[in-house]
Amino acid sequence: MKLNELAPEFQAAQPILADLEAAGFEAYFVGGAVRDALLQRPIHDVDIATSAYPAEVKQIFKRTIDTGIQHGTVTVMAHDVAYEVTTFRTESTYQDFRRPDKVTFVRSLKEDLKRRDFTINALAMRHDGEIIDLFDGLKDLHQGMLRAVGDPYARFHEDALRMMRAVRFQAQLAFQLEAQTKTAIAKNHRLLQKIAIERIHSEFIKLMLASNWQTGLATFIETKMSEAVPGFSGQATQLQKLTALAGHLTNECQVWGLFALTLTLNQKDTRQLLRAWKSANQVIDGTERLRQLATDLQTTDIDEAELKWALFSAGQIAVQDTLSVLKLMARITSEQQAEFRQIYDQLPLQSSKALAVNGQDLMTNGIQPGPELGRTLQRLRYAVVVGQLPNNKAALLSTIKK
Structure with missing residues (x-):
């Protein structure tokens, strides 16, 4: 099989294959980029495999980086684009079930491809688009089959x-x-x-x-x-x-929020789960906001003020994520999703920083620095969010004085 028209990503890397071949070595595009090109999917990283050993690759190209030279990988820079060029290799036993104890460089493409994970990833492509298929990867690709x-x-x-x-x-x-x-x-x-x-x-x-x-x-x-x-x-x-469920997730907070709600996790258990998965602190915080807001929105006796405060406390991103997850789980309807979103959009305050007064204003009007300052700001935010006070500096300072 041969691809008659190569994607721009391959065309840009063709000179690297040409230089390796001109020096007397074999060189091929390999891995996921070849698979995705055949599936007409977007192409990301273009990887190159060659019979040239790392030292030989470094002699051919002027700009190289020893990215993983002990495993045969040299990064070649071409027009400020980095391409990983890896020597054909075989691998020994894997004592840690992840990394080989020893890597041996070889000159055989077949020996290199047979150590790969799945047949659809064990395809190679020449610079002219000809596909090298040694393990029936094309057949599996056509049949939609994932085979080791x-x-x-x-x-x-x-x-x-x-x-x-x-x-x-x-x-x-x-x-x-x-x-x-x-x-x-x-x-x-x-x-x-x-x-x-x-x-x-x-x-x-x-x-x-x-x-x-x-x-x-x-x-x-x-x-x-x-x-x-x-x-x-x-x-x-x-x-x-x-x-x-029918629908898609768009970010990691939605993923973990879905699991937290499905497994009915509380705040402590949610954080424990995400820490065990080594999630970023930002993801942990966002997921907890989602979980808490979802719990609030599903509370049957929540009043209007509590609803507005719950939406404000979650913040714009968490509101969007929560409504998406609850809709995916069929816990709210499309109409309810739109209604909650409208309530949030119409809040007089959607950010803590949008309050018309700040800590300096409060200190100027007699509030001492410390916990009371924070509590006063929070009470003012609440009063504005639920509609008890306008977000007006004069009105807020007047309230403080009283």
Whole structure:
């Protein structure tokens, strides 16, 4: 097979392949960029594999960076664009289920491709668009099948994170998971406990933000990978309910908010879960705002003032995220979503900084620095938000004096 028209990303990198070939070496585009080009998906990083050893690559190109030279990777700079050029290699045993104990450079493309994770990622492309397919990756690509290269048990023992990549690709590409590959994941799901949670976290969020996240999550649960990650053990029944939802998530706070509401977590448990997943502090704060606002909005006896204050306290981003998640979970209707949004949009105050007075104004009018200053500002914000006072400096200072 041959691509008659190469994407601009490949065209820009063609001179690198040409220089390697002119020096007597083999060179190919490899990995996800080739797969995505065949699927007519957006192309991101363009990776190059070559029979040239790292020292030989460095001799050919003037501007290089030793990105991962011990593993055969040299970054070549061309017109201020960085391209990773990696030597064909084989790998030894993997004692930590993530990194090989030893990497051996080879001159064989086949030896290099057979160590890759899935057949659709084991495709190579020449500079002219000709596809090199040694493991029936084109067939699997055409059939929408995700299959491990060679023995799936061996692939997952080499790198257990590949199990997470499998469900992530399933969610992103809407592919089926080949039976033996799926069975191997189910039998080796505990290997995930050998992997740093930061790496699992990255794959999991990509899965949940993909267009077919429900499919990927279903496999994640079915293969029991959910039993091997923080906070999800014993929750399969609750988690399974999410796979029936229709709709998409757009950011990480929505992802964790969805799980916090589904598992009915309180503030302490929510923070504990996200810390166990090594989430950023900003994500933890945003998720807690979402969880709290969702709880407030679903309180049946909440009055108008409490509703306005809850929306103000959450802030614009959390309001948007909360309404999106509650709509996805069918806990509010489209009409209710629009109504809550309108109430927020019509608040006389949507930011603490928008209050017409500040701490300096209060100190000028007799309020001493300290806790009372903060409490006074908060009382004024509340009075403005719920409509008891106008957001007018004179009116607010008059209230303080009284």
